Amino acid sequence: MTNATAARPARKDLIKAFVASLSGTSLEWYDFAAYSVASALVFGQLFFPSHDPLSGTLLAFSTYAVGYVSRPLGGFVFGRLGDVLGRKQVLVITLLITGISTVLIGLLPTHSQVGALGAALLVVLRFAQGVGIGGEWGGAVLLSSEYGSEKHRGFWASAAQIGPPAGNLLANGVLAGLAAGLTSEQFMSWGWRVAFLLSAVLVIFGLWIRVKLEETPVFQEIQQKGEQAGAPVREVLTREPRALISGILSRVGPDVLYALFTVFVLTYATQQLDMPKSWAVTGVMLGSSLQLFGMPLAGALSDRFGRRRIYAIGAVGGLVWPFAFFPLVGGGSAGLLIIGVIVGLIWHALMYGPQAAFIAEQFSPELRATGSSLAYTLAGIIGGALAPLLFTSLYAYFDTWVAPACYLAATCVVTLVGLALSRTGAPAGSR
Incomplete structure (x- = not known):
């Protein structure tokens, strides 16, 4: 059965779902981006002190990778629950996990205060x-896309995709403002903590939006018909392995590209080119600002010209x-x-921009949360998790930009x- 046969949600519900998806992913990517920037500029000195600045940065980026490695656990657990219990309940839990973790990072003692314990707590x-974000993405994508029609799924699903540039913009803006308004000593001592503590405000707003939202029409229909998958992880692996492989591989390039132009560029510009930190941060902020409009535009273009075509242009x-x-x-x-x-x-x-709809459409509706979450999180391990570390290591080893x-x-x-390898459209019976 398609969306056309189901009761079409009112436009206010579509907008509410769009905002709920956007607000939650923005918060979680604000948290993630704040950590990424701090890894490049602060954590190497505060939690991994070394006489060699490059070594400290490498260690800090290693903890950056931990946030990606843990994502499959979140995708496995919360993706499965999204197909069994529903999209909404899972999204409330994942929002709390990520938000609380980020606030606690802002309260952590450093190496000079507690030694290696500070670094260990940072890793935890x-x-x-990572667990929170691993469970967040699949549900957030479906929250917005399953309220809309297939015809405009690329646009509505892009709500979750706007989260990374919005969160990155907020995180870089807050940290840049703090760095500009404080002395270097103040910023290193306590200023960086403010960016992490501010996430508490975003958590409250995100929870308020999500708690008020109803479950998606597609999942309500699945529930009414008793079509929930009994073992969604196993069923994805046995029934739709090609869809999973396609989803994983399609995500690798965007993850690595994003890591270069939002994380590695900060280290490269400041440590290798001796540029002021503000130059690189300004570029990231302006680029992220344009992405706020570019993501939904790319999603809408994929509705008209096809997901694979727009996606492939970006990859080339x-x-x-x-x-x-x-x-x-x-x-x-x-x-x-x-x-x-x-x-x-x-x-x-x-x-x-088209990625959310593209990946969701690879899977049947009753397996969509699990399949999308697994594709997203498993790709993160081979893509975004290792990217900053590999960029830094490759440059250090070959001493040339050609290697990265x-x-x-x-x-x-x-x-x-x-x-x-992908399907050209939504699977048969998709809603």
């Missing part, structure tokens, strides 16, 4: 952040752009750095393979 809380652009970006910024120009980051994030938007650029290009090829 980072792990919890992401493959080529690093070979232009690094030579452009090598001269130390602030303008070229900012433009380079913005263009990189435009290619990312063309992939990330080739790495990104290879991951975009992987994404193109995932697109080639």
Whole structure:
């Protein structure tokens, strides 16, 4: 049965679902982005002190990776619950997990206060952040997309995709404001903590929106017909393995591209090119601002021209752009750095905007939360989790930007393979 046969939700419910999906993912990516920026600028010194700044950064990025490695656990547990219990209940839990973990990071004692215990606690809380986000994405995508029609699914599903640039913009804005308004000593001492503690306000707002929202029409229909999967993880692996492989591979390139232009670029610009931190942060903020409009635009374009076509354009652009970006910024120009980051994030938007609808459409409705969550989280391990660490290590080992650029290009090829393996449209019987 399609959406056309079900009662169509009122437009106010569509908008409410869009806001609920956007607000929650924005909060969780604010938390994640704050950690990413702090890993590049603060955590290496405060939790992993070393005489070699590069070694401290590598260790800090290792804890960054923990947040990706833990995502499959969240995807496994909460994706399954999303198909069994419903999308809404799961999203309230994941919001609380990520929000509380982030507030606690803002209260952590540093290495100078408690030694290695501070780093250990940081890793534990980072792990919890990853679990929350691993369970969040699949449910958030379905919350907005299952309120809308198939015809406009790309646009409505993009609500969850706006979360990363919105959260990244908020996190970088808060940290940039704190860095500008405080001395270096104040920022390193307590200023960075404010960014993490502020997430408590966003948690309250996100919970208020989600608690008031009803379950999606699609899941209500599945419940009424008793079509919930009994063992959704097993059924995804046995019934729809190609869909899972396609979803995983398609996500690798966007994750790595995003890591380069929002995380590694901060370290590269400041440590290798001796540029002020504010230049790179400005580029990330402007690029993220454009993505707020670029994500839903790309989703809408995929409704008209096809998911794979728009996605593939972004993947090809992401493959080529690093070979232009690094030579452009090598001269130390602030303008070229900012433009380079913005263009990189435009290619990312063309992939990330249609991604939510693209992955959800690979799976049958009764397996959609589990399949989408597993594809999202498993891809994170081989994509975003290792990207900052590999970018830094490759540059350090080869002493040239060509190595990181080739790495990104290879991951975009992987994404193109995932697109080639995909279904061209929603599976039969999709709602």
